Amino acid sequence: MTGNILFIKMLKGVLRECQVQGVGTQVQEGSGVMGRARAVDGVLEVPVIDISAWEHGGETDRAAIAAEVDAAARTVGFLQVRGHGIPQSTVAAFTDGLDAFFGLPLEEKKALRPPSPDINRGYTPPRTERLSLSLGVPAAVEDLFEAFNVGAEAAAYPELDLPEAHYPANLWPSVPGFRAAVEEWCIRAGGLAERLTEIFARALGLEEGYFGPFTDHSLDVLRMIHYRLPEEETVIDPEQMGMGAHTDYGIVTVLWADRVPGLQILDSDGTWHDVLPQPGCLLVNLGDLMARWTNDRWLSTMHRVLPPTDERGRVVRRRSAAYFHDGNWDAQISCLPGCVPVGSEPLYPPTTVGRHLADKLAGSRAGRLNENSPREAARLRAAKDG
Numbered sequence: 001m002t003g004n005i006l007f008i009k010m011l012k013g014v015l016r017e018c019q020v021q022g023v024g025t026q027v028q029e030g031s032g033v034m035g036r037a038r039a040v041d042g043v044l045e046v047p048v049i050d051i052s053a054w055e056h057g058g059e060t061d062r063a064a065i066a067a068e069v070d071a072a073a074r075t076v077g078f079l080q081v082r083g084h085g086i087p088q089s090t091v092a093a094f095t096d097g098l099d100a101f102f103g104l105p106l107e108e109k110k111a112l113r114p115p116s117p118d119i120n121r122g123y124t125p126p127r128t129e130r131l132s133l134s135l136g137v138p139a140a141v142e143d144l145f146e147a148f149n150v151g152a153e154a155a156a157y158p159e160l161d162l163p164e165a166h167y168p169a170n171l172w173p174s175v176p177g178f179r180a181a182v183e184e185w186c187i188r189a190g191g192l193a194e195r196l197t198e199i200f201a202r203a204l205g206l207e208e209g210y211f212g213p214f215t216d217h218s219l220d221v222l223r224m225i226h227y228r229l230p231e232e233e234t235v236i237d238p239e240q241m242g243m244g245a246h247t248d249y250g251i252v253t254v255l256w257a258d259r260v261p262g263l264q265i266l267d268s269d270g271t272w273h274d275v276l277p278q279p280g281c282l283l284v285n286l287g288d289l290m291a292r293w294t295n296d297r298w299l300s301t302m303h304r305v306l307p308p309t310d311e312r313g314r315v316v317r318r319r320s321a322a323y324f325h326d327g328n329w330d331a332q333i334s335c336l337p338g339c340v341p342v343g344s345e346p347l348y349p350p351t352t353v354g355r356h357l358a359d360k361l362a363g364s365r366a367g368r369l370n371e372n373s374p375r376e377a378a379r380l381r382a383a384k385d386g
Helices: 002-021 059-075 088-102 106-110 131-135 178-203 288-293 353-364 374-382
Strands: 048-050 078-082 122-124 146-151 221-227 243-246 252-257 263-266 272-274 282-286 303-305 318-325
Touching (some): 131 243, 131 353, 178 252, 178 318
Antiparallel strands (some): 122 146, 221 318, 243 303, 263 272, 263 303
16 A cells, blocks of 8 residues: 555656646656666555546546556556456466466477577576576676566568568467467457557657557567476575566567566666466566657666565475567667757667667576676666666
8 A cells, every 4th residue: 555655646747747748748857767766755556547437437537647658657667457358267277378388397488499599489497597697797607597478470461571580480389279369368368468558659759650660560479487496406595586686678568477576677766566466467678779869758667576485495396478669670779859958868779679679588598698788787786686
């Protein structure tokens, strides 16, 4: 309850600002704060926002939803979405598919590894990635998680002649029902991501459909993630991360996760805060490209996952699935209209989605230190316990 009251206070402050300025027409001067969520009195609340009225409500409903999203994007960079319209039956089928796949023998899963770590598809065995490398910070040990990725394929856009390097073919296990459940989840989560970009356009004072030309062949990827020690292991390295600290790379992420502790987000003082999804909600967070677009008006918040443990310190199962809505590989990302104060320069130079993702993925998947995130590397090094 206290956290909700604190968020309401922050929301009222943003609404007062919007009444004076007009939503999206004037923006505070960027300060290079990508990843800096703000805690109030030591509490960092991830607000719950019901978006059910977006499609069928009136203009007043839409304005209220856009204002709530804007407030969350400015202060936390994360929100919890209620009224997303994804049926519980779809969630159940999807999670059953996750259990079936991750329950396979390790060698069977390893047969689905891509031919190169540069290919963002297929199976990732435990302890083969270090997500902090995407920020330019080496980790002491590899991250605990295992994962399976699927995503947009070039074959889905035959008229565009898209590069296979960015839109590779998916690898599918021979697990009954798995592909159908995963593809259904991608349709649902992808539809929610598109709806969120409609809300973003309204919240930023942009014309309806503004993000459409940047996302009509979006490099969307679903990463299914599982945390649990192999049966023969009983302890973990004290420096072990479930998933190392990172910011998400693209526009927006739709995250389903078990209600098991582990996820943490970093505030502006360098303190980590636990986050648990509320029942029936999906977590949503902004990525680097949205922060670049808005000149850091909106936050791409740094987060990590600690090894999930029980009261005796034993690692327990935790599942999650992150749907990354990242934009077209050839889309040019430059600061949005109105997001740079008169007389100032943008905080970030223009880039393309493909170039930005390649730098990030070279760190996380291929193990090459990303040297293009110096500010975020400094923030991670300064974090109070990491």
